[in-house]
Amino acid sequence: MADWSIELADLTKRYGNFTAVDHLNLTIGKGEVFGLLGPNGAGKSTTILMLLGLTEPSSGSAHVCGINSTSHPIEVKRKVGYLPEDVGFYDDRTGFENLMYTARLNSIADKEARQRAEKLLMRVGLTDEKGKKTAAYSRGMRQRLGLADVLIKNPEVIILDEPTSGIDPTGVKEFLDLIVTLSKEEGITVLFSSHHLHQVQQVCDRVGLFVNGRLIAEGDVRTLAGKLFTGSPYLVEAGIAGSNISPEWVSALVMPMKGIESVHSGNNHWEIACSYDATADIARRIVESGASLTYLRRKEYGLDDIYYRYFEGGNDHE
Amino acid sequence: MDSMTFTIATLKEAMTMNSIFKYFHQDRHPLSKDAASHPFWVIVKKEISDHAHSWRFIFLIAIIALTCFSSVYTAIANIEKIAGAEDSEDAFFFLKLFTISDGTMPSYLVLISFLGPLLGISLGFDAINSEQNRGTLSRILSQPIHRDSILNAKFIGSLTVIGTLLFALGFVVIGIGLIVIGIPPTAEEFLRIVSFLLLGIIYVAFWLNLSILFSVRFRQPATSALSGISVWLFFILFYPMIINLIAKMIEPSATASLQQITNYNKLITGLMGVLPNDLFSVASTTLLRPSVRSLGALSTEQLYGAIAGPLPLSQSIMLVWAQVTGLIAATVICFILSYTAFMRKEIRSR
Numbered sequence: 197m198a199d200w201s202i203e204l205a206d207l208t209k210r211y212g213n214f215t216a217v218d219h220l221n222l223t224i225g226k227g228e229v230f231g232l233l234g235p236n237g238a239g240k241s242t243t244i245l246m247l248l249g250l251t252e253p254s255s256g257s258a259h260v261c262g263i264n265s266t267s268h269p270i271e272v273k274r275k276v277g278y279l280p281e282d283v284g285f286y287d288d289r290t291g292f293e294n295l296m297y298t299a300r301l302n303s304i305a306d307k308e309a310r311q312r313a314e315k316l317l318m319r320v321g322l323t324d325e326k327g328k329k330t331a332a333y334s335r336g337m338r339q340r341l342g343l344a345d346v347l348i349k350n351p352e353v354i355i356l357d358e359p360t361s362g363i364d365p366t367g368v369k370e371f372l373d374l375i376v377t378l379s380k381e382e383g384i385t386v387l388f389s390s391h392h393l394h395q396v397q398q399v400c401d402r403v404g405l406f407v408n409g410r411l412i413a414e415g416d417v418r419t420l421a422g423k424l425f426t427g428s429p430y431l432v433e434a435g436i437a438g439s440n441i442s443p444e445w446v447s448a449l450v451m452p453m454k455g456i457e458s459v460h461s462g463n464n465h466w467e468i469a470c471s472y473d474a475t476a477d478i479a480r481r482i483v484e485s486g487a488s489l490t491y492l493r494r495k496e497y498g499l500d501d502i503y504y505r506y507f508e509g510g511n512d513h514e
Numbered sequence: 515m516d517s518m519t520f521t522i523a524t525l526k527e528a529m530t531m532n533s534i535f536k537y538f539h540q541d542r543h544p545l546s547k548d549a550a551s552h553p554f555w556v557i558v559k560k561e562i563s564d565h566a567h568s569w570r571f572i573f574l575i576a577i578i579a580l581t582c583f584s585s586v587y588t589a590i591a592n593i594e595k596i597a598g599a600e601d602s603e604d605a606f607f608f609l610k611l612f613t614i615s616d617g618t619m620p621s622y623l624v625l626i627s628f629l630g631p632l633l634g635i636s637l638g639f640d641a642i643n644s645e646q647n648r649g650t651l652s653r654i655l656s657q658p659i660h661r662d663s664i665l666n667a668k669f670i671g672s673l674t675v676i677g678t679l680l681f682a683l684g685f686v687v688i689g690i691g692l693i694v695i696g697i698p699p700t701a702e703e704f705l706r707i708v709s710f711l712l713l714g715i716i717y718v719a720f721w722l723n724l725s726i727l728f729s730v731r732f733r734q735p736a737t738s739a740l741s742g743i744s745v746w747l748f749f750i751l752f753y754p755m756i757i758n759l760i761a762k763m764i765e766p767s768a769t770a771s772l773q774q775i776t777n778y779n780k781l782i783t784g785l786m787g788v789l790p791n792d793l794f795s796v797a798s799t800t801l802l803r804p805s806v807r808s809l810g811a812l813s814t815e816q817l818y819g820a821i822a823g824p825l826p827l828s829q830s831i832m833l834v835w836a837q838v839t840g841l842i843a844a845t846v847i848c849f850i851l852s853y854t855a856f857m858r859k860e861i862r863s864r
Contacts, residue, residue, distance in 0.1 A: 251860050270658045278656035284649020300556040301657040
């Protein structure tokens with residue numbers, strides 16, 4: 197129990213007839229970066245609200261650092277920093293003043309709060325803008341200020357709800373790097389909710405796929421791929437040049453190898469599906485046959501594929 | 515001479531207000547230098563400083579201060595005429611500053627009962643919904659504070675601002691009176707003025723709570739402001755009109771018995787008496803005019819043998835206790851409604 201930062205047991209939330217979160221079971225370890233991935237309206241935000249004790253679950257329970265979120269929300273909120281989607285600040289105050297306000301709400305003594313705010317503003321790269329009113333901040337700056345705001349209470353867990361929406365790609369990269377560094381340095385557990393696949397893939401140790409209020413798959417990206425693409429988790433792409441190259445020829449060449457499951461061709465580009473990582477063997481085979489190998493690439497299934505498998509062509513999973 | 519006095523008074527008032535707001539805007543509480551203050555008072559302080567810095571509030575102060583000064587000015591200009599006439603009220607000469615007018619400008623009392631609602635509505639109509647629209651509400655709620663702290667702090671903060679403003683204005687009027695008339699108020703007069711100011715705060719608190727209720731209920735600040743103003747207009751314009759209509763319809767004939775006429779009068783005053791502004795004006799008139807002996811009709815028997823004379827303060831307060839309780843009850847009801855609505859609300863970002 198001490199090793200778990202977040203524990204959700206049979207967590208359910210219903211709005212009338214609509215079930216937003218359906219018997220969710222999930223545990224997240226200390227210091228882990230967990231990505232909650234799902235389309236809009238999957239129930240991610242509702243889950244987060246229940247974690248913070250901002251809304252009551254219909255049944256089931258949520259524990260953060262061993263504290264029940266529903267019955268002891270204040271203690272939970274002392275340990276959890278929450279960055280809502282599209283965070284807002286008091287526009288007529290400066291970034292620094294906004295941070296100080298949050299610090300005071302957390303009963304941090306002024307002197308310490310001041311030091312912490314300065315340090316965090318430097319950390320998120322807003323030192324030059326700290327005296328500006330937040331009305332003048334760009335979207336990316338607000339989001340970074342939001343991260344500082346979350347961190348000022350020295351949280352054990354931070355929850356980021358779609359933190360990157362609306363930031364430009366460079367900003368996103370910086371922001372994500374910041375999160376990873378912080379998590380590793382301070383040992384903070386991070387729950388990162390998003391519908392952006394690449395971002396989740398970039399930063400998260402573990403990913404949960406969340407659809408229609410249910411967690412349909414969970415694990416690191418590789419395990420997830422393995423679970424979803426049973427049979428042929430590896431795909432090798434090859435370019436073969438030569439005078440007598442035909443689909444039949446390539447099939448005849450590779451199919452006798454063990455573990456090779458199918459060969460698809462298209463315009464001198466071949467896709468070979470196999471049950472183990474056969475890249476090296478395929479390379480040797482082609483080179484030995486005398487044909488010229490122009491390129492060879494092992495394709496790993498990314499979240500994109502997982503995602504599309506589920507959400508686009510995934511009606512059969514219903 | 516007069517204009518000099520006014521300039522000095524205005525300057526004084528500006529200075530008091532400034533120092534008061536400076537006090538609230540201080541980064542630290544003077545009593546607790548190092549220890550962090552309770553989150554609730556952090557929010558209260560922020561609310562007060564927000565109000566003090568907002569243009570809306572500055573304009574409101576300007577309007578209210580200007581109208582109050584002009585009403586006091588007319589009162590002072592006319593006080594000599596009235597002072598000449600000897601009557602039993604002469605002992606309470608000072609209170610007339612708040613109540614008399616020559617018809618061109620309404621009296622201070624009437625102005626407060628008219629502008630008070632505006633003050634309350636304008637300080638409360640965007641209390642909750644603007645925070646939600648700015649996306650700050652969900653951020654604040656995720657801090658370790660109780661949810662009701664926010665609502666309570668908003669109420670206390672605005673009430674402090676209102677109280678400060680009303681007391682400052684009231685005392686400035688006393689000050690002007692002192693300078694111009696030269697007669698200091700007696701202790702009882704002073705207490706009467708203070709209780710009138712307290713009553714004014716309760717009255718404005720009612721409107722404040724009503725508008726906070728609308729701000730919890732309606733997502734758009736414009737909607738909640740308009741709702742507040744329409745309730746105000748309804749109470750001030752339409753409700754009396756409707757009562758008048760009813761009164762005309764059920765008016766007893768000239769041959770009706772005394773009993774019927776008394777009942778009729780009771781009904782009409784009862785119907786009017788549910789209005790917060792009516793409660794306020796009846797109660798404050800009684801407090802500021804010690805000669806008011808009863809709020810209902812008196813029969814000849816009751817008046818027989820009575821010696822016309824002012825009531826002591828305690829008796830005046832007894833007389834208006836029902837009105838005061840009514841106002842407080844209305845305030846509490848609004849607060850409870852907004853409280854329950856806010857506690858049940860699910861706060862999502864934006």
